[in-house]
Structure formats: structure tokens, C-alpha cells
Amino acid sequence: MILDVQNLSKTYPGGVRAVDDASFCVDAGELVALVGESGCGKTTTLKCLNRLVEPSAGRIAFKQTDVNAYQAAELRRQIGWVMQGDGLFPHLTVAENIAVTPQLLKWDPAEISVRVAELLTLMGLSVDDHASRYPRDLSGGQRQRVGFARGLAAKPDLLLLDEAFGALDPITRDRLQTDFKTLQRQLGFAAVLVTHDMAEALTLADRILVMKDGQTIRYGTPAELLADPGSDYVTTLIETPMRQARAVAALEGGHAR
Amino acid sequence: MLDSFAEPLAALPNYLGGHMRLSLAALAAGLAISLPLGIFAAREPRLGGPALAVASTLQTIPSLALLALMVPLLGGTIGFAPAFLALTLYAVLPALRNTIVGLQGVDPVVVEAAAGAGMTRSQSLWRVELPLAAPTILAGVRTSAVWIVGTATLATPVGATSLGNYIFSGLQTRNWTTVIFGCVMAAGLAIILDQLIRGIEYAARVRRRTPALFAGGGLALLIAVSLGSSLWMASGQGGPQRLADSTGETGITGQTIVIGAKGFTEQYILAELFEIVLEDEGAVVERRDNLGSTIAFDALVSGEIDIYVDYTGTLWATILERDDPVARHIMALETASELYNRHGIVTLGRLGFENAYGFAMTREQAESWDMQSIDDLATRDFSIAGDPEFFARPEWVRTRDLYGLQQAETRGMDSTFMYGAVRDGEVDVIGAYTTDGRIAAYDLVILNDPRQALPPYDAVILLSPQAARSAALAGALTPLINAISADDMREANRRVDLDRQTPAQAAEWLFETVAN
Numbered sequence: 001m002i003l004d005v006q007n008l009s010k011t012y013p014g015g016v017r018a019v020d021d022a023s024f025c026v027d028a029g030e031l032v033a034l035v036g037e038s039g040c041g042k043t044t045t046l047k048c049l050n051r052l053v054e055p056s057a058g059r060i061a062f063k064q065t066d067v068n069a070y071q072a073a074e075l076r077r078q079i080g081w082v083m084q085g086d087g088l089f090p091h092l093t094v095a096e097n098i099a100v101t102p103q104l105l106k107w108d109p110a111e112i113s114v115r116v117a118e119l120l121t122l123m124g125l126s127v128d129d130h131a132s133r134y135p136r137d138l139s140g141g142q143r144q145r146v147g148f149a150r151g152l153a154a155k156p157d158l159l160l161l162d163e164a165f166g167a168l169d170p171i172t173r174d175r176l177q178t179d180f181k182t183l184q185r186q187l188g189f190a191a192v193l194v195t196h197d198m199a200e201a202l203t204l205a206d207r208i209l210v211m212k213d214g215q216t217i218r219y220g221t222p223a224e225l226l227a228d229p230g231s232d233y234v235t236t237l238i239e240t241p242m243r244q245a246r247a248v249a250a251l252e253g254g255h256a257r
Numbered sequence: 258m259l260d261s262f263a264e265p266l267a268a269l270p271n272y273l274g275g276h277m278r279l280s281l282a283a284l285a286a287g288l289a290i291s292l293p294l295g296i297f298a299a300r301e302p303r304l305g306g307p308a309l310a311v312a313s314t315l316q317t318i319p320s321l322a323l324l325a326l327m328v329p330l331l332g333g334t335i336g337f338a339p340a341f342l343a344l345t346l347y348a349v350l351p352a353l354r355n356t357i358v359g360l361q362g363v364d365p366v367v368v369e370a371a372a373g374a375g376m377t378r379s380q381s382l383w384r385v386e387l388p389l390a391a392p393t394i395l396a397g398v399r400t401s402a403v404w405i406v407g408t409a410t411l412a413t414p415v416g417a418t419s420l421g422n423y424i425f426s427g428l429q430t431r432n433w434t435t436v437i438f439g440c441v442m443a444a445g446l447a448i449i450l451d452q453l454i455r456g457i458e459y460a461a462r463v464r465r466r467t468p469a470l471f472a473g474g475g476l477a478l479l480i481a482v483s484l485g486s487s488l489w490m491a492s493g494q495g496g497p498q499r500l501a502d503s504t505g506e507t508g509i510t511g512q513t514i515v516i517g518a519k520g521f522t523e524q525y526i527l528a529e530l531f532e533i534v535l536e537d538e539g540a541v542v543e544r545r546d547n548l549g550s551t552i553a554f555d556a557l558v559s560g561e562i563d564i565y566v567d568y569t570g571t572l573w574a575t576i577l578e579r580d581d582p583v584a585r586h587i588m589a590l591e592t593a594s595e596l597y598n599r600h601g602i603v604t605l606g607r608l609g610f611e612n613a614y615g616f617a618m619t620r621e622q623a624e625s626w627d628m629q630s631i632d633d634l635a636t637r638d639f640s641i642a643g644d645p646e647f648f649a650r651p652e653w654v655r656t657r658d659l660y661g662l663q664q665a666e667t668r669g670m671d672s673t674f675m676y677g678a679v680r681d682g683e684v685d686v687i688g689a690y691t692t693d694g695r696i697a698a699y700d701l702v703i704l705n706d707p708r709q710a711l712p713p714y715d716a717v718i719l720l721s722p723q724a725a726r727s728a729a730l731a732g733a734l735t736p737l738i739n740a741i742s743a744d745d746m747r748e749a750n751r752r753v754d755l756d757r758q759t760p761a762q763a764a765e766w767l768f769e770t771v772a773n
Contacts (some may be wrong), residue, residue, distance in 0.1 A: 052372060077375030087370035091388045100374045150374065160373075 002026050002065070002190040003049065008058035010044050019055075020214040024207070026158070031184065031191040033201035035237065035244045042194045045211070046160055046187035049192060063157065064233035076104050080151035080189070086143040088135040093220050094120070094146050095131040101154040119149040122183065141172035148180070152187070157192040163202060175202060184241040199241035202226070210234050265423060265438045266272060273442060274460055275418030277483035280406045280446070283341050287348025287401055290510070292394070294349075295356025296382065305357050312350040317466045320347060320408045324415050328552050333551060333559030335545065343580070344401065347408055348401040355397025359390030377430060387459075395458040399451050406447040410439065414520060414549040416556060418755045420446070425463065425547040430753050430760065509729045510539030517556055517565035521672060522753045522760065523692060523746065527716075530763030530771075531734070538733045551575060558600050563724035565735075566703040568612055570652070570714035580651035583612075585713035593717070601722035605731060606738035610746045613714040614647060615703035616656075617689035618679060623702050630705035634686070635661045642678050643688030645669035653688070656710035676701070692743055694751020714730030716741075740771045 003026040019041040026032045028223040047053040049060060051072045060067045067075055080101075088097050095116045102112045109223035110250065117127045122178060123145040135143055151159055165173045165180075184191060195201055201208050202222045210218040210225075210233070218225060218234045229235040291312075298305035323346065327339030353710070363386050371381040384524075387394075410421035423439025426432070457473030514535055517526035523545060532542045545562050554576060556562045572592045573579050583591070593604035616631050626637065641662075647653055648667050657663060668684060675687045676695040689696055691703060691714075718737070726732055745767060752763040 020414075050373065052369065071374075073377045073380075075375075076373055081370075081373035083366065083373070087366050087373075089367060089370065089385055100376075102379070104375045149628070245621050247739055 002028055002030075002062070003192070004064075005045075005049070005059040006059045006061075008045060008048060008060065009056050010041070010048060010053060011036050011056045012018050016065055017214050019048070019211075020216075022058075022209070022211070022216050024209050026190045026192060026221060028157070028190055029188045030182070030206045033193045033195055033203045033205035033208045034101055034196055034211060035195055036209055036217075037196060037216070039212040039213075041214040042211050043162055046192060046194045047160055049158075049160055050076045050081060052076075064131045073104075077101055077154060078156055078158075079231075080154070080156035080159035082151040082159065085167045086135070086147035088143055088150070089144060090135055093132050093134055096154050097135065097146060099147045100150060105154055107154075115153060116149075119153060122152075125149075125180065137229075140167055141176065143177060144168055144172075148176075148183075151185075152189070152219040157189060161191060161193040161195075163194055163196070166195070166197075169219050181203070197241075198237045204239075210237065265435050266766065269423070269442075272418060272420050272433070272439075273446070274485075275480065275619055276406070276409055276420045276443065276446065279337065279340055279344065279412060279417055279419055280409045280450070281330035281483055283344035283348055283409070284344040287405070288352055288398060289350045290345070291353035291397075291401075292356055295394075296360065296387075298353070299357045299360035299684045309350075309354060309357065312353050314352045315346050321414070323347065324408075324411055325549055325552060327561045328415055328549075328555050333561065333764055335548065335556040335559075335561045337417050339415045340412035340417035340419075344405050344408060344412070348405050350402035350427060351404065352394070352397040355400075356390070356394050359393030359397075362393065363389045373503050383669050391461055392458060395454060398507065399454045401695055402450045402454060405445045406443060406450060412444050413547040414559065416517075416545045416548055420546060425520050425524060426760075428671065429547075430525070431673055432757070434568075449475075450461070451507055453479070455752055477714055481630075497693075508538065509535065509727060509733065512727075513541045513543055514564065514724070515543045515545060515562045517548050517562035517671065518544070518546045519550055519553050521690075522750050523690075524566065524750050525760035526753065526763045526767060527608075529761045530737070530767055531564060533764060533768050534733055534737065535730075538729070540730075540733075550581075557602060557719055557721045560721045560723045563721050563730070565719060566608065566716050567597070568714040570613065570712040572717075573712060574651055580655065582655070582709055582712060585715060588713055589715050589717065596719070601725070603720045603722075603725035603731075605607075605718040605725075605734055608718065608737060608746075609717040609739040610716055610741050610743040611714050612690050612692040612716055612746070614643075614688045614711050615691045616686050616706075616711075617696060617701040617703050618686045619682075620700050620702050621686060622682075628704060630707050631656065631660050631662075631710070632707060634665075634704070637668045637687040638664055638666075640666040640668060640683040641686040641688065642670050642675040644672045644675070647688040652686055652710060652712050655707075659708045659710045674696045692746040692750055694747050694749075694754050696748065698751055698755050716746075733737050737771065741767065745770055 005024050005025065008019055008022045009017070011017050020169055022045055024032055034045055036042050044053055048055045049067070051067055062070070062075065062079070062198060089100070098116045098119055099112050102115060116131065120127045120130060130138070130142070135146065138146065145169070147164070165177055168176060177200065193201070193204060204226070205222060207219065207221055208225055209216060212233055216231050225234065225238065229238055294308055298308045311402055324340060324343040327343045328335055331339050331342070367385060367389065368381060376384065407477060409419045410424055412419045413421035413425045420439045420443045421443070423435045427439060428433030453472050453475045456468055456475070460469035460472055504636040516528045516531050518524040528544060528546065532544070535542050546557065548556060550571065553562070553565050554567065557565060569588045569592050573588055577592060577595050589607060596602040596604060616634070618628065626633070628634065643653070657665065670678065672690065675684070676689070676693065676699055678684050678698045679687045679701065689701065689703065695701070697705065721729070749763040749767045751760040751767060753760055
């Protein structure tokens with residue numbers, strides 16, 4: 001098991017209970033999605049996993065070892081991190097952005113440049129065109145691909161995705177989601193994906209944890225959730241994208257007639 | 258024209274070198290304080306607020322006052338140390354503020370990305386936050402640099418050699434060529450330094466080697482030149498010794514004597530005169546010109562300078578803190594004994610002339626108003642100009658009250674300008690220096706003082722406690738005692754202020770006159 005989260009809680013100073021008793025686990029090669037509306041505690045949960053946020057209670061084990069047994073920086077070098085809106089370093093080139101974590105891990109420079117080229121190719125970006133450019137010279141989709149490449153650069157066993165597809169236009173998002181799914185199958189890393197988009201969770205995840213006001217509402221596979229939402233809230237989350245799809249289909253039908 | 262440039266140019270290596278050493282040292286020290294403090298304060302808001310408040314408060318102190326305050330704070334030390342300290346404090350604010358603002362302005366998302374990628378706090382600081390804040394920080398460094406280079410011109414009155422020496426002596430002797438020369442050199446230095454730092458910033462941003470080499474090389478050259486000129490100065494002096502205890506037999510040959518001078522023509526001429534006399538005896542003379550009035554006295558007490566000329570009335574009021582009127586010879590005696598008892602300072606003797614304050618007006622105006630004495634002013638509305646010190650002195654208060662001059666409109670201005678102001682009718686009366694050459698040249702008359710409100714101002718030679726032990730030094734200067742009449746002094750001043758001679762030329766003339 002790559003990640004085991006037991007009874008995780010986070011209470012912020014002032015008494016706001018952002019996460020209340022969340023438990024889930026991620027096996028090698030699996031993707032678990034944390035789904036909910038803004039402020040439901042899903043991003044806080046994610047940040048607890050690489051200790052960007054210190055939990056108030058609960059236990060998190062990464063590769064069978066409590067995360068508190070690692071130096072925080074050491075832990076983060078072993079866990080990939082992809083942010084919404086890429087979070088690239090504006091003063092570093094694409095290649096330098098991707099090389100950050102391998103450099104912190106003191107990889108051999110030759111090894112790093114091979115890895116950078118490999119990742120750019122994997123992300124569908126040509127090395128000659130992109131490696132020495134700055135983030136400001138790239139499109140949003142290209143930047144997000146570089147963000148993925150940076151998260152994967154040090155060959156992590158676990159990748160954390162914080163609304164990683166959230167800031168993209170629908171066409172770019174769909175293409176990147178498809179490419180990501182392929183990549184994950186190919187490389188076999190485990191991932192935790194934070195998203196407010198149930199359709200994204202249903203298509204990408206092996207298991208889904210639905211959160212509302214810090215509480216876990218439902219935890220199961222996409223098939224289980226579709227068969228038995230278990231609450232009106234989950235039903236609404238699942239129904240919303242489907243209703244939109246039906247509305248679009250109806251429009252197409254209207255045109256046909 | 259060539260001639261008028263020759264003298265300023267000869268002093269350039271000394272003045273420019275001093276200015277650069279002072280500016281670069283203060284900038285380096287200021288940055289050594291403000292950059293680490295700013296980095297720390299950006300992360301600890303509890304420290305950031307107070308640090309900025311202190312730096313801002315320092316900034317509100319007028320720069321000249323901050324410089325002057327450093328002298329008593331350092332126990333009367335003049336020269337490089339107080340100027341360096343004041344300028345360092347002055348340099349802190351812009352760099353500190355921009356470091357805090359620059360670091361706090363870095364996008365928190367990028368800082369989180371750095372943490373998420375596995376950077377420690379210091380790695381995040383050095384690899385991400387400082388590079389991103391660098392343009393803002395360097396803009397603050399540039400502001401600090403320009404402020405320091407500009408403010409360093411004000412280091413002259415505390416005895417530090419700088420391009421301000423051109424400006425201060427030029428203002429006093431009304432040698433505008435020298436003033437402009439000093440301003441242009443200081444401005445040029447500020448622009449060069451600013452552009453070099455800008456070049457480094459540009460090189461860092463585009464991360465190219467060529468501009469970095471240019472800017473770095475330029476800065477290195479600037480540092481090398483300033484250090485080089487100081488070495489050149491030191492080698493030129495050949496390791497002189499400061500004045501030691503001596504009897505008449507050992508003499509002052511080869512010993513270094515530091516002559517101080519306040520910032521006006523007469524003082525420059527007398528310092529030059531001492532230089533002529535002492536160099537004749539084989540001494541090595543160093544000069545500290547343009548010292549502030551009380552700064553010169555403090556420097557004498559601490560032994561930073563060995564000798565300078567002051568005036569009994571000034572000492573009476575500012576050092577003895579007396580304001581009661583006494584006769585000329587009694588004031589000289591009491592002042593001498595007090596200075597010796599309190600500070601060990603020896604009054605070698607009176608030079609023979611008085612440079613008192615006198616109420617002067619144009620002959621034309623005096624005749625049309627039918628004025629002979631200050632008494633006659635009481636009945637009129639009039640305006641009076643004086644140096645800013647004058648209206649703060651007790652004798653002005655006493656004169657005003659004794660003669661009933663409450664209606665007077667007072668205007669403080671630099672002594673350089675007040676003679677022209679009264680000549681041109683901008684003011685009716687001035688608090689003139691009675692030895693000023695312009696009194697005769699502008700046909701001014703000095704009103705009688707029947708109530709003896711204005712105290713005597715005998716020029717006296719003062720020796721520091723250390724210098725006073727040298728019988729040879731005292732012996733060398735004795736021929737000057739009671740040797741200079743008010744007319745002689747006035748003529749020497751006139752040669753500088755009106756004939757555009759250098760103080761050295763006027764001193765040469767005075768030396769010949771005294772010798773004969």
C-alpha cells in the first residue's frame with residue numbers, strides 16, 4: 001500500500017473543523033479522488049498528505065511509514081505535487097522547472113537532462129521548442145503539462161493533484177485527462193486527485209471520497225457510487241453532469257428534427 | 258579659465274577618493290544591516306513593523322543634523338567614523354523597505370509550489386523568493402546608493418573628506434565654478450553607481466554573462482579606484498607621526514599637525530597661514546576644513562585636530578554658556594582659563610583682531626535714515642538678515658531687548674548671501690562679520706553699539722591638550738600673536754571674496770604682511 005490515511009482531522013485555530021475523521025487508502029497504480037464543493041476540506045486533506053498542513057489528529061502512512069517520521073522536505077521530494085494553475089517558477093525555464101526536485105535530490109546533471117527530455121516528450125511537448133522557454137511564453141495547457149512533468153520528474157510513487165485540470169478550457173482539459181490516464185497506466189504511480197468535478201472523478205478514479213463540510217459523505221468505487229449514491233447530496237453531484245449531458249443531447253435532437 | 262579649474266582638479270583624487278570610500282563603505286554596511294533584517298522581517302511581521310518604524314524615523318532626521326549628532330555621540334571624533342555611521346543609518350531604510358515589500362510580494366502560490374517540490378525554507382528563499390523579489394530589492398539598493406552619494410557631500414562639516422569640500426568652500430568663497438564642479442562630480446558618481454547596480458539587476462534578470470561582467474567589472478573598478486586613491490594618499494604621506502611631546506630642541510620637523518577650520522573664508526585663510534608657518538618649520542600639515550562650529554571645538558577636545566582659530570564671543574556663549582556682557586580683555590582671560598580648566602585646551606594667544614558681529618547697512622541708507630547707532634533703529638520698521646546662528650545667539654536677544662528692536666523682521670541666510678542682500682536693498686540691516694572684506698567693498702557702515710550689547714569676538718589660537726605640550730609648535734606660532742590687525746584680516750578676506758584669489762594666495766599675502 002502506498003498511502004494509508006486513518007481518522008484524519010484538521011481543526012484550524014479559531015475552531016474551524018476543516019477535515020473531520022477522514023480515512024482512505026491508495027494502492028500502487030491506483031487513483032483516489034477527493035470530491036466536493038469549495039471549502040469542503042478536500043484540499044486541506046491533500047495538503048496533510050505531504051505535510052504542507054499539519055493534521056490535528058489521525059495517522060498517515062506513506063509506504064508503511066508514518067509521514068511524521070520523514071523530514072518534511074524529504075517527504076515532499078518523494079511525493080509529486082501538481083497544482084491548479086500550474087504554480088511554475090516564473091524565473092526558471094521549463095527545463096529548470098522540471099529539474100527542481102531531481103536537483104534537490106542531487107541527481108547527476110546528465111541524468112537530470114535525460115529525464116527532462118523524457119518527460120517533455122511524454123507530455124507531448126517538443127524538447128527543442130520548449131525546454132529553454134519561460135512559463136510566460138507557454139499557453140495554459142502547455143504550462144499545466146509542464147506542471148505535470150515537474151510533479152513526475154523525480155519518479156514519485158505517489159502524485160498529488162490539486163485541481164490539476166481545473167483551470168483549463170474544456171477541450172484542453174479533456175485531452176490532458178485522457179493523456180494523464182494513459183500515462184498513469186504506463187508509469188504505474190499512485191495518485192490522489194482533488195476535484196469539484198464529479199464527471200472527472202468518475203472517469204479517472206478507482207475510488208472516490210465525497211466530502212461535505214469536512215465530513216466524509218461517501219467512499220467507494222465509481223460503480224458503487226453510480227449504483228447507490230447513498231445520499232441526496234451525492235445524487236446531486238452525480239446528477240449535475242448527467243443532466244447537463246442530457247440537456248446538450250436534447251439540443252442536438254432538436255436540431256436534428 | 259584654465260586657472261580656475263587647476264585648483265579643484267588638483268584636489269580631485271583626494272575629494273573623489275574620500276567620497277567614494279565613504280559612500281561605498283556606508284552602502285556596504287547599510288546593506289549588510291538591511292538585507293538580512295529585511296529577509297527576517299518579511300517572515301516575522303512582528304519584527305517587520307518596528308524595524309520599518311525605526312528606519313523611517315531615522316530618515317526623518319535631517320541628514321545634516323544626523324551627521325552632526327554623530328560627532329558628540331562618538332565622543333568628539335570627527336572625520337570618516339561619524340560620517341560613515343550616519344550614512345549607514347541613512348542607507349538602511351530604502352533597502353530594508355524594498356526587501357520586505359519585495360519578499361512579501363512574491364506570489365504565495367509559487368512559495369507553496371517551492372515547498373511542495375521539496376525545498377526547505379532556506380532553499381525556497383534563495384532559489385525562489387529572493388530571485389523573484391530581486392528587482393524590487395535592487396530598486397531599493399539603488400535608492401540607498403543615490404541617497405548616500407548625495408548625502409555624503411554633507412559629510413564635510415563633520416570633517417570627512419568628500420566632494421562636499423568643493424561645495425562648502427565654494428559657497429563660502431563664492432567660487433561658483435568649484436560649487437558646480439562638486440555638484441557635477443557627485444551627481445555623476447551617483448548616476449554611475451545607480452547604472453552599475455541597474456546593470457547587475459538586468460544581468461540577473463536576463464541571466465547573461467556579458468552585462469554581468471560589465472556591471473560587476475564597473476563596480477570592481479569603482480572600488481579599486483577608491484581603495485587605490487587611499488593607498489596613493491597614504492604612500493604620499495610616507496608614514497608621518499602624530500605630534501608627540503617635545504621640547505624646543507626636538508622641534509616639529511616630520512611631525513603631523515592637523516589644522517582645523519570652520520566653513521568660512523577667514524578660517525580658510527588662517528588655516529593656510531598656519532600651514533605656511535608650520536611647513537616652514539618642517540612639519541607635515543593635514544587639514545580639516547569646513548568643520549561645523551561646535552564640531553571643530555569637539556574635535557580639538559578629542560585631539561582629532563591640533564589647532565584652530567575660534568572667537569572669544571563664540572566660546573563665551575556656546576562653550577562657557579555665559580550670556581553676561583563683559584569687557585574684551587576680561588572675556589579673553591576668563592575664556593582662556595575656563596577652557597584650560599575644563600578641557601586642558603590652551604589659548605595660545607589673540608591674533609590681534611576681532612571678528613565681531615556688527616549691524617551693517619549701506620552708507621546711502623544710513624544717511625537717508627540718519628542713522629549712527631543701533632539706538633536709531635528702535636524707531637523704525639526694518640528687516641535684518643544674519644547667519645542662522647546669529648538669531649539663536651544670546652547677544653541678538655540682548656541687543657534686541659536693550660535697544661527695543663522687537664519690530665525687526667529677521668531673515669536667516671547663509672553669510673555668503675547677506676552682504677549682497679543688503680547692498681541690493683533686499684534687507685535693510687545685516688548682522689555682518691566685522692572683518693569681512695565686503696563691508697568696505699560694498700560701502701557698508703557699521704552702526705555704533707553705545708550700550709555694548711554685542712560682545713567682543715577676539716580671534717584666538719586654540720591648541721588641543723596634546724598639541725599644547727609641544728613647545729616647538731607654540732614657538733612656531735608665537736610670531737602670529739597680536740600680529741594681525743582687523744584691517745589686514747579684512748584685506749585678506751576681500752582678496753578672496755572679491756578679487757577671486759585662492760585662500761592660499763591671500764594667506765601668502767598675509768604672511769608677507771605679518772613678517773614685515
